[in-house]
Amino acid sequence: MGLLDLFSKKKPDKVEKLPSGSFRIDSAGQISASTLPGAFPEELMREIGGIVVETFKTAAEQGLPLKELNLDYAGAKIAGREARGGAVIFLTPRKF
Amino acid sequence: MSQERNILIVDDEQDVLELYQARLSKLDSKPRVMTADSGKRALALLASESFNLLITDLNMPGMDGFQLLTIVRGKYSNTRTVVMSGVSDDQYRARAYGMGIDLFLEKPGTDDEMGTFCDCVEGVLMREAAGGFRGVQSMSLVDLIQSECLAGTSCVLKITNGPMVGRIWLQDGDVIDAEAQGAGAEDGFRKILEWRGGSFEKLPADAGRERAIFNSYQGLLLDSAQTLDMAEAGDLGLDGEGDAVEGGENLGRLGPISRCSGVELVLSVDSAEPHGTRAWAVENEASLGAWTRERMERFRSLGDKLNLGQLKQASGVGLKRHVALLPGAESTLCVGIQRSFSQSEVRETLKEISVKWGS
Numbered sequence: 001m002g003l004l005d006l007f008s009k010k011k012p013d014k015v016e017k018l019p020s021g022s023f024r025i026d027s028a029g030q031i032s033a034s035t036l037p038g039a040f041p042e043e044l045m046r047e048i049g050g051i052v053v054e055t056f057k058t059a060a061e062q063g064l065p066l067k068e069l070n071l072d073y074a075g076a077k078i079a080g081r082e083a084r085g086g087a088v089i090f091l092t093p094r095k096f
Numbered sequence: 097m098s099q100e101r102n103i104l105i106v107d108d109e110q111d112v113l114e115l116y117q118a119r120l121s122k123l124d125s126k127p128r129v130m131t132a133d134s135g136k137r138a139l140a141l142l143a144s145e146s147f148n149l150l151i152t153d154l155n156m157p158g159m160d161g162f163q164l165l166t167i168v169r170g171k172y173s174n175t176r177t178v179v180m181s182g183v184s185d186d187q188y189r190a191r192a193y194g195m196g197i198d199l200f201l202e203k204p205g206t207d208d209e210m211g212t213f214c215d216c217v218e219g220v221l222m223r224e225a226a227g228g229f230r231g232v233q234s235m236s237l238v239d240l241i242q243s244e245c246l247a248g249t250s251c252v253l254k255i256t257n258g259p260m261v262g263r264i265w266l267q268d269g270d271v272i273d274a275e276a277q278g279a280g281a282e283d284g285f286r287k288i289l290e291w292r293g294g295s296f297e298k299l300p301a302d303a304g305r306e307r308a309i310f311n312s313y314q315g316l317l318l319d320s321a322q323t324l325d326m327a328e329a330g331d332l333g334l335d336g337e338g339d340a341v342e343g344g345e346n347l348g349r350l351g352p353i354s355r356c357s358g359v360e361l362v363l364s365v366d367s368a369e370p371h372g373t374r375a376w377a378v379e380n381e382a383s384l385g386a387w388t389r390e391r392m393e394r395f396r397s398l399g400d401k402l403n404l405g406q407l408k409q410a411s412g413v414g415l416k417r418h419v420a421l422l423p424g425a426e427s428t429l430c431v432g433i434q435r436s437f438s439q440s441e442v443r444e445t446l447k448e449i450s451v452k453w454g455s
Binding site for chain 2: 044061067068072078
């Protein structure tokens with residue numbers, strides 16, 4: 001068993017580097033299209049997309065309906081555009 | 097004291113609001129023009145700062161213009177009111193004037209009509225600047241008292257200035273008593289004379305009122321005029337009791353931010369206190385505060401998970417307005433900026449806000 005553990009894939013807790021690209025998440029939380037590298041976990045795409053879609057929904061409940069959201073981090077920018085209850089998400093790592 | 101005039105325009109059509117805002121901002125008096133797309137939002141703005149003039153449409157979903165005017169007349173009686181309506185109906189007009197509005201205007205349909213509309217609004221602003229008591233347009237309270245005394249009237253003049261109410265009792269043309277802000281007789285009379293504007297009602301005479309003022313009305317007016325002159329010269333160091341503070345809450349650090357170009361609402365959420373918020377022109381302070389706090393936590397934890405470093409800001413392009421969340425060491429700001437601003441104008445405004453908030 002110990003030998004097998006060496007070859008099993010462990011999910012990283014943190015992403016080493018955010019790739020550049022975009023993906024689309026629908027209103028049911030499913031990823032319908034992506035230009036991100038195949039190695040980028042779909043689970044993370046769903047998490048990023050989920051936060052963006054959730055922000056659109058909850059902002060509207062506050063009387064602040066949004067059609068675009070930009071999250072500016074020191075190391076990257078995440079932009080989301082509302083699309084029929086889902087969103088198109090763009091990931092842009094910053095170059096230093 | 098700033099001489100800038102503040103105008104609030106209320107209409108449920110965003111495009112109309114932007115058009116009026118652009119035109120009225122260019123009036124000679126260079127007023128600050130703010131907009132509200134509902135009666136509820138208008139009340140939130142009125143509660144946040146005082147406006148010289150409210151211009152409202154009548155037909156709006158939810159709270160209509162008449163309902164809004166009823167509240168404004170009762171609560172913000174120093175604010176001049178203008179109705180602009182697409183409906184040219186005499187009954188509407190009569191009802192609006194009956195509520196004490198200053199002007200009823202039809203919505204302009206051409207550029208010329210827009211010019212006339214702007215001239216009329218400027219006229220109301222000029223009257224407001226000159227002071228005066230509503231009911232007798234541009235008549236000062238001194239003129240009003242003099243005319244009642246000369247006519248030998250017996251009545252009670254009820255004078256309302258924002259949240260303050262004063263009464264002057266007249267008996268056969270003599271001022272026999274007055275009361276305002278807890279002061280009676282001549283002190284009460286002086287308090288009322290310190291008010292620069294407001295509205296009045298003439299009530300039936302109160303025959304049972306005992307005389308507490310024995311000075312002639314000319315003597316009273318002279319004394320009051322002297323007191324006012326001294327106060328204006330700063331000799332009395334007035335504590336501002338006589339100023340109608342309509343909704344002008346102590347905003348602290350939010351004050352300068354609310355003055356930034358294009359800012360429509362501001363809310364600050366304290367990092368240390370779980371429910372600590374301050375707000376300007378926000379309708380739903382508690383729930384927007386909770387939303388800001390919760391979103392910031394979500395965005396930050398996403399950044400940590402993806403190894404993205406510090407969250408600098410979150411901003412959104414909205415259907416009604418741009419929205420930005422600006423994290424700080426002690427608090428987070430949620431800012432609403434007017435929809436007509438371009439992305440570069442929004443960036444400039446956010447930079448200005450960050451500087452002001454940081455300092």
